[in-house]
Amino acid sequence: MEEEKLYWLAFSVFEGIGPKRFALLLKYFGSARAAWQAKRLLLLKTGLNQPLVEKLIKFRRDFDPAAYFQLLKGKAIGLLFLDEDNYPVNLKNTDNPPFILYVRGQILKQDRRALAVVGTRRMSAYGGQACESLTAELASMGLAIVSGLARGIDSVAHKTALAAKGRTIAVLGSGIDFIYPPENKYLAERIVAEGGVLVSEYPLGTKPVLGYFPARNRIIAGLSLGVLVVEGAEKSGSLITARLAAEQGREVFAVPGPIYSPGTRAPAHLIKLGAKLVLSAADVLSELRIDRAVAGRQRKRETSPSVDEEKILSLLTLEPKHLDQLTRESGLTTGEATSLMTMMEIKGMVRDLGGMIYIKTKKIKTGG
Numbered sequence: 001m002e003e004e005k006l007y008w009l010a011f012s013v014f015e016g017i018g019p020k021r022f023a024l025l026l027k028y029f030g031s032a033r034a035a036w037q038a039k040r041l042l043l044l045k046t047g048l049n050q051p052l053v054e055k056l057i058k059f060r061r062d063f064d065p066a067a068y069f070q071l072l073k074g075k076a077i078g079l080l081f082l083d084e085d086n087y088p089v090n091l092k093n094t095d096n097p098p099f100i101l102y103v104r105g106q107i108l109k110q111d112r113r114a115l116a117v118v119g120t121r122r123m124s125a126y127g128g129q130a131c132e133s134l135t136a137e138l139a140s141m142g143l144a145i146v147s148g149l150a151r152g153i154d155s156v157a158h159k160t161a162l163a164a165k166g167r168t169i170a171v172l173g174s175g176i177d178f179i180y181p182p183e184n185k186y187l188a189e190r191i192v193a194e195g196g197v198l199v200s201e202y203p204l205g206t207k208p209v210l211g212y213f214p215a216r217n218r219i220i221a222g223l224s225l226g227v228l229v230v231e232g233a234e235k236s237g238s239l240i241t242a243r244l245a246a247e248q249g250r251e252v253f254a255v256p257g258p259i260y261s262p263g264t265r266a267p268a269h270l271i272k273l274g275a276k277l278v279l280s281a282a283d284v285l286s287e288l289r290i291d292r293a294v295a296g297r298q299r300k301r302e303t304s305p306s307v308d309e310e311k312i313l314s315l316l317t318l319e320p321k322h323l324d325q326l327t328r329e330s331g332l333t334t335g336e337a338t339s340l341m342t343m344m345e346i347k348g349m350v351r352d353l354g355g356m357i358y359i360k361t362k363k364i365k366t367g368g
Helices: 003-013 019-029 032-037 040-045 050-062 065-074 125-140 153-163 182-193 212-222 237-247 262-272 281-287 292-303 307-315 323-330 334-346
Strands: 078-081 100-104 114-118 144-147 168-171 197-200 226-229 251-254 350-352 357-360
Touching: 003 019, 003 032, 003 065, 003 078, 003 100, 019 032, 040 050, 114 125, 114 153, 114 212, 114 237, 125 144, 125 153, 125 281, 144 153, 153 168, 153 182, 168 182, 168 212, 182 197, 212 237, 226 237, 226 262, 226 281, 237 251, 237 262, 251 262, 251 281, 307 323, 307 334, 323 334, 323 357, 334 350
Parallel strands: 114 144, 114 226, 144 168, 168 197, 226 251
Antiparallel strands: 078 100, 100 197, 350 357
C-alpha cells in the first residue's frame, strides 16, 4: 500500500473525523499525510475544535498505521478508497460517501445493478413470504441484493439471494469483525463463502451503537439503484433508508400489506408519498428499466466460465491440484493464475482445500 493511503486508513480509525471533516482536511493540507503530521495551530485553523485536535494529537502519537494495515491483511479484510476506481460507483455518486470501506469479499462491476431490500426485524409470516418471493426473482435476474444483516426481513433477503445463487451485500453498523446480531455470524460467513460481500465504514473492534445504524442505512441506499421496503412500523429504520434513497435520487419501492398489521404502516406511508407499489418483481424491473430477458442473458454470461476458467476447470477434473501446478499446466503467469483462482473461488467454481490446493466444485459444468 502506498504511504498516503496509510494515513487515510489512520483517519478512518480515529473517532471524530468522518467523511466531511476528512474532505476538509484533504482540501486544506493537500494530502492525508500532511494532515496527519500537521502541527496543533494548523489543525485549529481548519476549523476543528481544540478538544478534537488534542485528541487527534494524542491518538496519532500512539497509533501505527502500517501495523494496523498488516492486521487487516492478516484477517483477509480488504479496503476500498473513495478516490480509486474499484470503489462502488453508485455509492461514490452520493453526497456523503465513506472515504474508506472495509470489506470481506469483493465488490464487482456488476454490483452497480443492486437493489436494497429492507424491513422490520419483527416480520410477519406475510412479510417473510413476500420478501422471499420477490428477492428470489430479483436475485435470479442478476440484481445484487443489499441489506443490513439485521434480524427479520434483512436476514430473509440475504438468505434468499444466496439460495437463488445470486449476489448479496451486507452492510454493517459495526466493525467488520463484530457481527451483530450474534446469531447472524454463520450467515455472515456464508455470505462471504458463497461470493457475497460484507461492508463497513467502521474500524476493527467497533461495537454497534444506536447512532451508527442511520449512517449504515445511507450506505445501503447509496450502493443501490433503489430501495424496496417490505414491512416496517410507523417509525422505523426502513423509512430512514427510504428517505436517504429518495434524497440520493434513487427509486423507492414498497410492498402493500394487510391494513391491520403494524408492519404495513411504513410501506403504506411511502406509497402515499409516491413510492412505487410493488406486487411482483416485474414492477421493480420495469421501474429500473431492466429488461427481464436481457437481464437473464447477462446473468448467464456473468456466471458462465470464461475461456481461462474453462481451462482451469478442465485441469481439475480428476484430482485437487496446487496453484503452482495449475499455473504450469494452464500457461498462465503466476499473477494471472492467482487472480483467476481468487475470482473462481468467489464465484463458487473452485474451493481452496488449504495451502493453495484447489478442487472443482460439483455444481460447475465445463463446456468440454
